[in-house]
Amino acid sequence: MRLSEAHVEVIKPGFYSSIQDLGRFGQGHWGIPSAGAMDRQSYELANHLLRNHENSACLEMTMIGGEFIFWAKTQIVLTGAQAKISLNQKPQEINNVIHINSGDRLKIGPFSKGCRMYLAIKGGFQTSITLQSRSWYKGISPHHLLKAGSILPFNAPIVDLPSLNAKVSVDHYLLENQQIEVYAGPESDQLPNDIFDQLFDREFHLSPMMNRMGIQIQEKLENQLNEILTTPVYPGTVQLSPGGKIMILMRDAQVTGGYPRILQLNQSAINILAQKKQGDKIQFKLIRSDDL
Amino acid sequence: MTYKLSYKHISPNILEICWPQEISKDILLQMMTYKKKIISIWYEELWDAHLGYHCLSLNFKEPFSLDEVIGQIEEFSQEKETHSILHRKRWQIPVLYQGKDLSRVAKITKLSVNNIIEEHQKPSYLLHFFGFMPGFMYLGGLSEKLYAPRKDQPDPKIQKGSVAIGGQQTGIYPMDSPGGWNIIGLTPLQVFNLKEQPPISAQPGDEIKFYSIDKKEFEAISRSIINQNYTLEYETI
Numbered sequence A: 001m002r003l004s005e006a007h008v009e010v011i012k013p014g015f016y017s018s019i020q021d022l023g024r025f026g027q028g029h030w031g032i033p034s035a036g037a038m039d040r041q042s043y044e045l046a047n048h049l050l051r052n053h054e055n056s057a058c059l060e061m062t063m064i065g066g067e068f069i070f071w072a073k074t075q076i077v078l079t080g081a082q083a084k085i086s087l088n089q090k091p092q093e094i095n096n097v098i099h100i101n102s103g104d105r106l107k108i109g110p111f112s113k114g115c116r117m118y119l120a121i122k123g124g125f126q127t128s129i130t131l132q133s134r135s136w137y138k139g140i141s142p143h144h145l146l147k148a149g150s151i152l153p154f155n156a157p158i159v160d161l162p163s164l165n166a167k168v169s170v171d172h173y174l175l176e177n178q179q180i181e182v183y184a185g186p187e188s189d190q191l192p193n194d195i196f197d198q199l200f201d202r203e204f205h206l207s208p209m210m211n212r213m214g215i216q217i218q219e220k221l222e223n224q225l226n227e228i229l230t231t232p233v234y235p236g237t238v239q240l241s242p243g244g245k246i247m248i249l250m251r252d253a254q255v256t257g258g259y260p261r262i263l264q265l266n267q268s269a270i271n272i273l274a275q276k277k278q279g280d281k282i283q284f285k286l287i288r289s290d291d292l
Numbered sequence B: 001m002t003y004k005l006s007y008k009h010i011s012p013n014i015l016e017i018c019w020p021q022e023i024s025k026d027i028l029l030q031m032m033t034y035k036k037k038i039i040s041i042w043y044e045e046l047w048d049a050h051l052g053y054h055c056l057s058l059n060f061k062e063p064f065s066l067d068e069v070i071g072q073i074e075e076f077s078q079e080k081e082t083h084s085i086l087h088r089k090r091w092q093i094p095v096l097y098q099g100k101d102l103s104r105v106a107k108i109t110k111l112s113v114n115n116i117i118e119e120h121q122k123p124s125y126l127l128h129f130f131g132f133m134p135g136f137m138y139l140g141g142l143s144e145k146l147y148a149p150r151k152d153q154p155d156p157k158i159q160k161g162s163v164a165i166g167g168q169q170t171g172i173y174p175m176d177s178p179g180g181w182n183i184i185g186l187t188p189l190q191v192f193n194l195k196e197q198p199p200i201s202a203q204p205g206d207e208i209k210f211y212s213i214d215k216k217e218f219e220a221i222s223r224s225i226i227n228q229n230y231t232l233e234y235e236t237i
Helices: A040-049 A172-176 A193-201 A267-274 B025-042 B066-077 B102-109 B113-121 B215-226
Strands: A007-012 A016-020 A058-062 A067-070 A074-087 A090-092 A097-100 A105-121 A151-153 A179-184 A204-210 A214-220 A237-240 A245-249 A261-265 A281-286 B006-011 B014-018 B046-051 B055-060 B089-095 B125-130 B137-140 B155-158 B162-166 B169-172 B177-179 B182-186 B207-212 B234-236
Touching: A040 A058, A040 A074, A040 A105, A040 A267, A105 A172, A179 A267, A179 B006, A193 A261, A193 A281, A261 A267, B006 B066, B014 B066, B025 B046, B025 B055, B025 B066, B025 B125, B046 B125, B089 B215, B102 B113, B102 B182, B113 B182, B113 B207, B137 B169
Parallel strands: A179 A281, B089 B207
Antiparallel strands: A007 A067, A007 A151, A016 A058, A058 A105, A067 A105, A074 A090, A074 A097, A074 A105, A179 A261, A204 A214, A204 A281, A214 A245, A237 A245, A237 A261, B006 B014, B014 B055, B046 B055, B089 B234, B125 B137, B125 B207, B155 B177, B162 B169, B162 B182
16 A cells, blocks of 8 residues: 555544644644644654654544544554443553554443543654644634544555554543643733632632633633733633623633733643543642742 | 833743823833843743733743843933834725725714714824734724724624724724624725734834725725735834
């Protein structure tokens, strides 16, 4: 088989699946979001287990996995969320190198724990590059959502792959931790102390309004803050609307916003949040600014 | 003019330099001067530097030393500021003013459609920054006479190139998108073109001037864009 013919054929795409790498860096000044893997920890682990370059493109699946046929020999790793996984009907595990032969069929069910799963492939998916990244984002990349019948090219190894037995145990901390570490946001000083403290005394739950751009919290936080002059915002920025809505921006978020920025998640908190589902409980934990 | 700057340590990798909270040309030009200088100092260390109305955000590849970075910024802020180092341009954007919401805007503003079109072409709009969506320009300078609130029911799809008014702002939709702004016209230009590097010609600090074209001119420009012999017009300012 020639290299160009190696591809994954998508039989079922899952609920919301897209190709992601580390994202599109340094394009914010054009208004272009960074995008990239929502849970970077699981994404990086998947590439690491395959000895891939850290920016190798993976398939990110949300809530429900897909069904795929591989049309060349290769190796893959699944990380992140937990689900029933089978290769030609034989059960498989996450965090483990899976050896694939041409024609093999991989099936991933609904996720029993966690919200996002990564499928890394030896050498990374060879989908098109826009502005130095393969991450899918509507309007930037040629595709933004995986569909049945989609073709995902990869480079079939020319030599026989050495058998990799890399395996790590499942990181329960990532999937079960409810603590979201945050720095005080640049407009947090406009909140009265008692309201700011509520952010850390109360528990919050994720609303159904969630996607790769952001996650809205169910509970509201009464406040008297006004909208601000539009400023830069980032993945992990927590915005507070005058109506009390708390919105956490994620990897596909736009680069500017007009709501007060009351908190900023650190990188590992973004990863933890990326694995949370609607209704899940979280608690913010303030990182003292001396630790910054 | 000298402004008092404040620094916001957003996260280990991100620093914001903020000017007083106002929408001002002077602040924008000073931010651009700073941006240029900062990129020349930390080119290798930075992923990106991007703007809001009054804050300049520096996104470092690695956690940085706050004292060191602020120290250097304070040092060059003592130097005599020269806006002349900015090479600013004024871009001419052709618009076919036949947007579907012209009559709505006419009702709100109590102006005739012809007056709206005339008023919209008068100012040179200042490009403050890109945000909201890829390639979307935040333009300052819309005439108060043309302020028109966003629609309660956003349109599911606004065509790429649409020129619109949303509240106190005017702008061009760089790509097809849902949106609640009032559509007053359409430019045949590809404002945001991923096949070009950079994808947008204008940059913050530049000015945008709209001029009216008719259907025939619209088609002629569209054709020359397809044939790749259209050059966007600008003057140096």
